[in-house]
Amino acid sequence: MVPYILFITTILLSVAQVSLASFMMVGGVAVPIAAIAVWLISRNRRNGLYYALVAGLTIDLLSPSLFGVYTCAMVCVYALNRIIRERLGTHTILNSVLSLGIGLLGYLLIVRLLTAW
């Protein structure tokens, strides 16, 4: 039951990221709540990649950019999180913050680069 609820939550959060972008701006950048959700899920669940895929595809459906940009960015959030977890572990707060920071930075960079393409 939990995976289904998580999938629906991921889809809703992805739609919310699009809908609420103008209400959640920090320094001119919209807070990527779906990317944060993907990071949280992939931190706690083994099959986080599928949630990243669902979140990315949902945002791609609502995006004016090339189809696949957000899927690529979300999968990168998952991959970066996994790499950091494997190398450093996520037992300390510092490692968690580091992995979230790098994941979001990677996400924003990929989105910015690919949406300008």
Next chain:
Amino acid sequence: MDRKVIIILLISFLLMGLDRTFGLSWLRLIGQSVLSPVSYGIYQIGFQTRQITDFIVSLPFVYKENRVWEAKVKELEADLVSLVEIQQENKVLRDQLNVLAVRDEEMILARVVGSQTKGDSLVLMVDKGVRDGVYEGVVAINGNALVGRVVDVQPNTSYILPIFAVDSRVPVKISSTNDQKTVGIVVGRYNDRVILTDVLQEQSLFVGDLLISSGEGGIFPVGYYVGKITKVESEEAAIFKTATIDPSIKLETLTSVFIKK
């Protein structure tokens, strides 16, 4: 790296290539017909929440502001007496200049359902597209304020680049002068900054001046409100003056826009 990750990354690049070559608008059409109503619902929740939060935050200032407005209303009541005369004069001027005349244009009412990052800027997503007669390049307004122009259109959705988006350029003039010439260009900058540039040193600019589109360049129509000058920056050595602008629209307050057909 995990093989699955690499496969999905390759698929996403393949999708980008397919979208660029053949276009995957049919796929978006299916997805958007399901997700747009959900997006609109969430946008409304966000909008209402924002309104309530703003109201609660503003309560301590409301009483003080109310006193100021009361005084202002009395002043305005006095000004009202001379308005009839000005209105007649204005009509004569508008006939002569053909500016800010009553517009007879066909408009499409579109609901804002969200916003998306496109390059350096945030674009507004609205629920009207090609099927409703929207096409790329048309202008979106809200009341008499310029919102932006449509930069991407899909069957049921279109995306509007706001006038204050990064590197967006709108030629403007000052509304209070009869001069028809463009005084400068309103340009969007990073961190939500909007500035007026390319203003000659001899041009007078004052805080509070209202800027309207001059129509130069043919992209934006003439006579729409663009913003208000909040700060003027002028250096004697510089060729041009600049000013900081409070833009006519705030994305988070928009629920609908009119798209010019």
